[in-house]
Amino acid sequence: MNSREVLASLLAGGCAGFTVDVGLFPLDTVKTRVQSQQGFYKAGGFRGIYSGVIPAAVGSFPGSAAFFVTYDFTKSLLSPRGGEASSQWAGVTHMLAAASAETMGCLWRNPTEVIKQRAQASPSSSTWHILLTTVREEGVRGLYRGYGSLISREVPFSLIQFPLWEYFKTLWSRKQGHKLHSWQSAVCGAFAGVMAGFCTTPLDMAKTRIMLAKAGTSTARGRISLVIYDVWRSQGLTGVFAGCVPRVTIIGIGGFLFLGAYEKSRPFFL
Template sequence: MDRREFVASLVAGGCAGMCVDLILFPLDTIKTRLQSQQGFYKAGGFRSIYAGVPSVAIGSFPNAAAFFVTYDCTKSLFGGGRQTAAPHVAPVIHMLAASLAEVVACLIRVPTEVVKQRTQTCASSTSYQVLLATLREEGIRGLYRGYMSTVFREIPFSLVQFPLWEYLKTLWSRKQGHTVYSWQSAVCGAFAGATAAFLTTPLDVAKTRIMLAKTGTSTVSIPLVLCEVWRSRGLTGLFAGSVPRMTGISVGGFIFLGAYEKVRHTLL
């Protein structure tokens, strides 16, 4: 990967991340409140739907930029971006690239998510107040509460979304005899995102509850949280927020991956 491609991935990823996070923020707020221990209406209902948006505005560009730079560099390193890559090898490379990209991006994403979700479920506080309160009560570790649960949610998500996205693009390219257009890549991204979103909703529920929990809470591991949700709310609880999550990520996949391809191709 040369410098020109690196810069293109950096800028395209950052722009795509900003677009999708800010446009779909209200849906994310609804999903977070549906998944919270307090319940939807006690967590804020439909009030202050943009609570927590400053943390997203600050974190979305570097988060998405870090993801796509890592993803494209890994693909380039292992040859997954070449048309000549063996059909059975390419999905493995895409899975590896997506997994590494998530680990790196979560270093930026998790503090943003912690502040955002705590503000979403306590709309009377600003993002800055939540940040200060978290640092005062829990220190830097508080901002990384739920890091492993986020990684364990994002990696399975990416293991489904990105190989499926790349496969659908390849299939469409072969059928029409040339590389897919940006809007076609966006359609593939929407379908891949919706599929991955539904399958990983239980992990998202666990991640949300861990992030919203206060310091000293005993239930902080994914299996324990999932067991607790299953006992208290059953299958409905495990898939709480699945509809806004699928809707948001499907539309988000369309905007995110479509915008990424469009900006990257324009820059190159």
């Protein structure tokens, strides 16, 4: 990738991520409150549905930009022939690129994700107050609470979504005999995202509880398997898949807008 391609990926990815994260924020708030330990109504119900939107907006552009720059760079690095992987190794290439991209993107997103989710689950507290309280009680490390769980959610999600997205695009493109339009790429992204979102909902639920947990508790230590087991033991499968409907809805619509907007806008920056 040359410098112009890097800039195009950065700007297109950032714009796409910002549009989706801010546009679908109310659904994300509903998901967080459904997954929280106190339950949907005690966490705020439908009150203050935009609580936490500021940190979400702040972290969205750099997080998405870092993701797509890393994704495109890794894909081009592993696919020397013009950035296109051979059919034999395409799946592996896309999985490695997606895993690398999520690791980098989460470094930017984690602090804003922590503050955003705490604001969503405590609509009576201001974002600034939550930020100061987190840093005062837990230090800067508190902003990275749940980083392991965020990675553990995002990497499997991307390992499913992006190879499927690339596969669906290739399949559709071959069938019609020419490169897909941006809306067709967006449809492929939506289907891939819904499948990946459903499969990784338990990991998302565990990540939410770890980030919202009171400092010093066993949940706050970030053992994903223990969190999922405790929820399953007390609430069954319904608890483990809490927030599945809003999450899949967000990802379905978001995947359409996010990947479609990226594909549509990237050529304008080249």
